[in-house]
Amino acid sequence: MVRSECKSMAERFLWALEQKGISQRELARRLDTNPVFLSKLGTGKSKKTRMVVDIALELDVTPEWLEYGIENNRTHIELSCEEMRSANQTFLSKVAEKLNTSSLSINEIHEKTQIPIETVYHIKSGQHNLSLVEALLLCDLFNSPIYEMIKAEPQANRIPLIGGRDIIDNVVAAKRMMEVEFDSDSQHLIGICNDGSFTGHYLNQGNVVIIDPEIKSFNIKNGDSCLFLSDDKIDIGLKNAGEVRSLNYFTHVYDLSKVQIIGKVAFLELNPISSDTSSLLKEERDRLIKTIQKIIPDGTLIPQLS
Secondary structure, three states: OOHHHOOOHHHHHHHHHHHHOOOHHHHHHHHOOOHHHHHHHHHOOOOOOOOHHHHHHHOOOOHHHHHHOOOOOOOOOOOOHHHHHHHHHHHHHHHHHHHHHOOOOHHHHHHHHOOOHHHHHHHHOOOOOOOHHHHHHHHHHHOOOHHHHHOOOOOOEEEEEEEHHHHHOOEEOOOEEEEEOOOHHHOOOEEEEOOOOEOOOOOOOOOEEEEEOOOOOOOOOOOOEEEEEEOOEEEEEEEEOOEEEEOOOOOOEEEHHHOEEEEEEEEEEEOOOEEEOOOOOHHHHHHHHHHHOOOOOOOEEOHHHO
């Protein structure tokens, strides 16, 4: 059976088990649960479980797909010609750096890889279009995975980092910034730290969920994960037609009109590397405050930033 043909939770559970290559008994051991319970799940005798998140994470699938068959809305993006050239140039520059800093001579590199000596000279100068075979030979030589060699060096950016309690208390507290590795077009994102204000165990206290505050109730798509506020607690949920289902408690379903959508979830479980904002210029702090006001439109400005 292929993934798209799985119609029930039992079928999705058995499919994920097969893909993972483990038995129900082994899964029960890893989850420290009764194998009989998993057997009932696989036969369809048990259709609901509070362990769906733990099971899904262990089987490398999403909880929403395992229980409801809801696929995420991420699409595979093919590399453009420009991106492929960029990846090739990144690889060449990293190879050239390794060759130039290596203690190996040109002849030794030739002997170990069988790449012609003249070609090695051109590679060291960054003036050679590598073939796939040459790339793999050089990766083996330097014991470096090819994906690490084509990955461009990340550029650190800083985004606002605020506590969940500030959202609940309706306070614009632009006290900290967070170092992240996003593209420049993602700088409008905001980090929300779990300072004890989150419900459930989906995000540990002290960790961060990064959201897109531009996406609210009116423009969030079905299947998107979102951060929302209900009963003075912040929760992570899955948006369906007219409702939000908690990812912490799958039996908790909220009317979309009764909760406050804080934003669409972009990244989860990041450990914050933060710095204070006291050194920012007034213009930078004003811009920071405006960014946070996208999720707390009527927030109270704290005195330190006035």
